[in-house]
Amino acid sequence: MSELLILYLQNNQLSGEIPSSIGNCSKLQELFLNVNHIQGTLPETLNNLHDIVYLGFANNDLRGTIPLGSGSCKNLFLLDLSYNLFSGGIPSSLGNCSGLTEFSAVSSGLTGSIPSSIGLLRKLSLLWLPVNHLSGKIPPEIGNCKSLTQLHLYSNQLEGEIPSELGELSELQDLELFSNHLTGEIPLSVWKIQSLEYILVYNNSLSGELPLEMTELNHLKNISLFNNHFSGVIPQTLGIRSRLLQLDFTDNKFTGNIPPNLCSGKKLTLLNLGLNQLQGSIPPDVGRCTTLKRLILKENNFTGPLPDFEYNPNLTFMDISGNNINGSIPPSLGNCSNVTDLILSNNNLEGHIPPELGHLANLKTLHLAHNHLEGPLPHELSKCTKMDSFDVGSNFLNGPFPPSLRSWMVLTTLILRENRFHGGIPDFLSEFNKLSELQLGGNMLGGKIPGSLGVLQNLRYGLNLSANGLIGEIPPEMGKLSNLLTLDLSGNNLTGSIRVLADLSSLLKVNVSYNSFDGPVPKMLMKLLNSDPSSFLGNPGLCVSCLSSNRSDCNQSSHLKLCDDRLTNQKGLSKVQVAMIALGSSIFFVLLLLGVVYMCVCGxxxxxxxxxxxxxxxxxxxxxxxxxxxxxxxxxxxxxxxxxxxxxxxxxxxxxxxxxxxxxxxxxxxxxxxxxxxxxxxxxxxxxxxxxxxxxxxxxxxxxxxxxMPNGSLHEVLHEKRPPPSLEWNVRYKIAIGIAHGLAYLHYDCDPPIVHRDIKPKNILIDSDMEPHIADFGIAKLLDQSSVSASSMSVRGTVGYIAPENAYSTANNRESDVYSYGVVLLELITRKKAVDPSFMEGVDVVVWVRALWDGTKDVHKIADSSLAGQFLDSNVLEQATKVLLVALKCTEKDPRVRPTMRDVIKLLEDANPRTRSKKLPSSSFLIRS
CATH class of the missing domain: 3.30.200.20 (Phosphorylase Kinase; domain 1)
Structure with missing residues (x-):
């Protein structure tokens, strides 16, 4: 054995411990034991391997401390300890391995500080220590590692300032320090490293201004500073000589202008400067950047006109809302043929909506609300047949709603309120059979309410026809809007009864104020009348009938007169009959009063x-x-x-x-x-x-x-009950597929879809049969979302369950729920919390599981240890592995590649061959009430 030179046993399903006798292989140069099931600790005898060059122990279950470095290890070239379960820190003796070129210990459970002896590794070119529990400061001695090209220290608990000595790493290309607790400024010396390509320092508490020296970094591809406290002006020469692909400065305190030549390299794909205090105009070269895919400049103080846009087949998303942009909408926007979302709301735009926007055949979202736009809607928009959400509220638009726009057959949201539209409510709106929200209030439409609106069975979030000068009665067809939640008919000249609204049992808010309605308020509406009396004011003929309502309703509704029920129902009675009825009523009142006195005294x-x-x-x-x-x-x-x-x-x-x-x-x-x-x-x-x-x-x-629900929440079942209840795999699977059915119902069978926006174990209740029930719809995407304040819309869910794309966007879609569901699946499998105390700072269950899976492809290392016995059954192990893969698909960073909840159900059912012929009820199964 002493003559053995290479021992290559990578990915061989090895188990057990590394024998201490390995130290007897004195001539051994390469030892690769990566991707196995090796347990125990690293033997001290590894220090006897004086000729060792490569040591690979990644993706095992090794524990204990790292003993390396106490012997002669000057020939050691590569050391990979990633994805293990070590305790303790990096030994200072590792500095004795002076020939070390690559040291990787990704997600290895390391604690403590990074030893200063790292600086003795002068030949080190790669230092990967991310996703651990490392704390303390970054040692300045790292600056002695002159050959370092990649420094990855992200997702730890490092604190303090970035040492200026890092600026001595003249060959550094990749600096990734994100998701720590770093403070202070990025040292000027770092900005002078000419070889830098990636600077990722987001999610810290860094501050200060950006120096001019950063503009000399000609190789820079990605600079991500978001979620820090940077301030000052962005250097105006940034981008002239760089190769920038992505620039993300979101959520800082930058002021001043956008650099005029930021996009001059024509390689930029992401420009995100949202949520800052920037001002000035948007540079013309932003419109000429044909590689740009996402442009986000929202919520700044930009003024001036929008730039002209060249032909750009790559641009898909543009959000410049919440600024002070003026001038007209450039017709050249029609050149961006693949744009799906165009959001220009809350600016000072004026003039007409350019007909060239009709060239945007893939446009799904067009939001132009709260501007000063005027004129009619261009009929060319009829070519945008994928239009899903159209919001031009609070402008000065006029004319009728063009009949040509009836081509928007997938439209779900139509908001035209607070404009000057006229010509009546068009009958063809009934052809928008997917419409869930219709806001026409505050216009001059006039005429009668067309009965054809009654066919819009998917109207749910709101129907607003207020302040339009409407006349006539409410058509009886309106009683067919069985899913409608809010209805506003206020401020018109409508007459007749509101009896037809009694059929709308779904209504949670109604406003019929300031019309000329008469007759009794239907019993079904009394609850709404009592909760919001002002919604019925201004109708002198409306009254409350005590024959159709309970006495408490009559007492509460003092703002409306009581209907004369007796005279109404006794029409034609003689004076004697009326007098007898009055006498009888008086006698009844006296008896009732005596009864009350009796109860008070003797009761x-x-x-x-x-x-x-x-x-x-x-x-x-x-x-x-x-x-x-x-x-x-x-x-x-x-x-x-x-x-x-x-x-x-x-x-x-x-x-x-x-x-x-x-x-x-x-x-x-x-x-x-x-x-x-x-x-x-x-x-x-x-x-x-x-x-x-x-x-x-x-x-x-x-x-x-x-x-x-007697078993409480899924969170309690998984994490809080003591002793922890036994949770067999078949129960976890039942819970997983039950939640999936509930979400699929919300997403597809409640057409238009309902997005829950806060899926997590605390919002999933478990009944006595361990069947899950989704609860807490407090931030579900419902109602008149366009009227929700910016602050309320910023609520996106719970940390650990929020989809990555919602870090800077309030637009929660079905894909967001899918991501949250994937996190819940991972909790079911691992029995770890989304942000578990055992994880290092900045790491959640998604990062932790994905790192282990990518390294081991072994569900044993990921799943709750109490399932180990059940995994002896190959069928259970296969099913658990497939469910894990579903969870990883659901938690992909790119929302476009996540499965739908219908796909999830199919994947889960396919994961269990024994249930394919006996599947659970489909997501469309309703419990009839």
């Missing part, structure tokens, strides 16, 4: 819950709920979250509810959150979605009543 002790209920006119069910929880006493609390407090209410034997309370006082956001949750949960029925039993809205708080 039972009043219960506080009943008093509250009587005061607020609530139902008998709420009375029972208040009694069962001792008026929402703290001892009945079973959960608290960002959107409310949850109580357990055992009303009757076998009848248990969960009661969610949201306090509104001083917080309009919670009120909106509750409305969204009711809008989502109130109508949908699916076995994997929580069932809303009832709700009550009050001035300062609201209550939502759900079916109680």
């Amino acid at each position: 039972r002790k009043p219960k506080q819950g009943v008093q509250i209920s009587d005061k607020e006119g609530t139902s008998s069910l709420l009375n029972k709920v208040m009694e069962a929880t001792a008026n929402l006493s703290d001892r009945f609390i079973i959960g608290k979250g960002a959107h409310g407090v949850v109580y357990k209410a055992s009303v009757d034997p076998g009848q248990v509810f969960a009661v969610k309370k949201l306090a509104f006082s001083g917080n309009k956001g919670k009120s909106k959150s509750m409305v969204r949750e009711i809008q989502t949960a109130g109508k949908i029925r699916h076995r994997n979605l929580v069932k809303l039993e009832d709700f009550w809205l009050r001035k300062d708080f609201g209550l939502i009543l759900y079916t109680y």
Whole structure:
């Protein structure tokens, strides 16, 4: 064995420990044990291998400390310890390995600080130590490693300032320090390293201004500084001599102008300067950059006109909203033939919408709201047949809605409000059968409401026809809008009864104020009348009928007169009959008064819950709920979250509810959150979605009543119950596919789709049969989203579950839910939290699992250790591996390559051959109420 020179056993399914006798192979030069199942520790006898050149132990289960360096290791050229489970830090003795050229310990569990002895490795060209628990400061001695070309220290817990000595690394090409706790400025010496190609320092607390010296970095390809505190002016000569591909300065404090020649190299693919304080005009060369794919300049202080755009087949996304851009929309934008999203809202744009935008055959989103645009809508837009969302609200546009635009057959959102459109509400709007939101308020349309609107069965988020000078009655066909959640008919000249609205049981908000409606308010609308009385004002003929409503409704509705029910129903009675009825009523009132006195003097002790209920006119069910929880006493609390407090209410034997309370006082956001949750949960029925039993809205708080889930949330089942409950693989699979069915229903069977926006284990409740139920729709994408404030729309979910593309965008799509679902799948498999305490700073379960999988392709190293026994069954192991692959597909960074939830269901069912002939119910399975 002493003559053995090379031992190459990579990827051989080896297990057990490395024997200490390996040190007897004194002539050994290359030892490769990568990608196995080797456990235990590295033997000290490795230091006896004086001729060793290559040591590879990556992707194993090695633990303990790293003993290398205490012997003669001057010939060691490469050392790879990545993807193991070491404890302790990097030994200072490693500095004795003076010939070391590559040292890699990615995601190896390392702790402690980086030893200064690293500086003794003068030949080191590659130092990879990311995704560990390394802390302390970056040692300045690294500057002695003059041959270093790649320095990866990202996703650790490093702090302090970047040492200026790094500027002595004259051959450095790749500097990646992102996701640490670094502070201070990037040293000027670093900006002078001419070989730099990548500077990735995002997600730190770095500050300072960018020096002119950075403009001399001719090889620079990617500079990502986002989510720091950089300030000052971006050097105006940046980009002239560089080869920049990506520049991302989002969410800093930069001021001044965009460099005029930033895109002169015509290689730039990403330019993201959003969320800064930049000003001035957008340079012309931005429009001439034909390689640009994404242009994001939103929420700055830019002025001046938009630049002209050359033919650019690569540009797909442009967001310049929230600035002070003036002038007209350049017709040259029509040259960007592959643009799918064009967002220019909240600027000072004027003039006409150019007909050249009709050349954008792939356009799906066109948002031009809150500008000063005028004139008619160009009929050329009819060529944009993929149009999904069209928002030109709050402009000065006029004319009728062009009949040619009926080609928008996939349109889901049409917002024309606050303009000067006229010519009546066109009948052909009924052809937009996918329309979920129609906002026409604040125009001069006139005429009657066409009955054809009643065929828009997918109208859900809102129908606004207010302030349009409309006349006539509400057509009976409007009663067919069975999914409509909000309706605004205010400020018109409408007449007749509002009885037709009684058929719209889905309504959560209605405004019929300031018309000429008469007759009684339908019983179904009384709850809405009591929660928002102002929505019924200005209709002298409206009244409340006490024959069709309970007495508490009549008492609360003092702002509307009482209907004369007796005279209405006794028309034609003689004076004697009327007098007898009046006398009988008086006698009844006296008897009722005597009864009340008797109860007060001799009756039972009043219960506080009943008093509250009587005061607020609530139902008998709420009375029972208040009694069962001792008026929402703290001892009945079973959960608290960002959107409310949850109580357990055992009303009757076998009848248990969960009661969610949201306090509104001083917080309009919670009120909106509750409305969204009711809008989502109130109508949908699916076995994997929580069932809303009832709700009550009050001035300062609201209550939502759900079916109680005895096993709590998935988060509790996975992470909080002590001792941890046994969770067999078949149960985890059942939960996984149940959640997938619930999400698929929201995404596709609620056409237009509902995006949950906060999928996580805390929002998944588990019933007694371990069936999952998606809950908490507090930030679901519902209602009139265009009216939601920027601050409220910034809520995108929970850290650890937010899709990467939503770090800088508030547009949550189905792909965002798919990503969050993938994170939940990983939690089910690993039983680790999304941001687990065992992970180093900046690492979540997605990064951790992907790193282990890429290195080992072994589900044993990733899955919850309690599943090891079940994995002896090859079928279970195969299924778990396939489910893991589904999770990795769902959590891809690029949302375009993620599967849909329908695809996920098929992949999960295909992962279990034994259930293919006996599949779970499809995502479209509804529980009929």
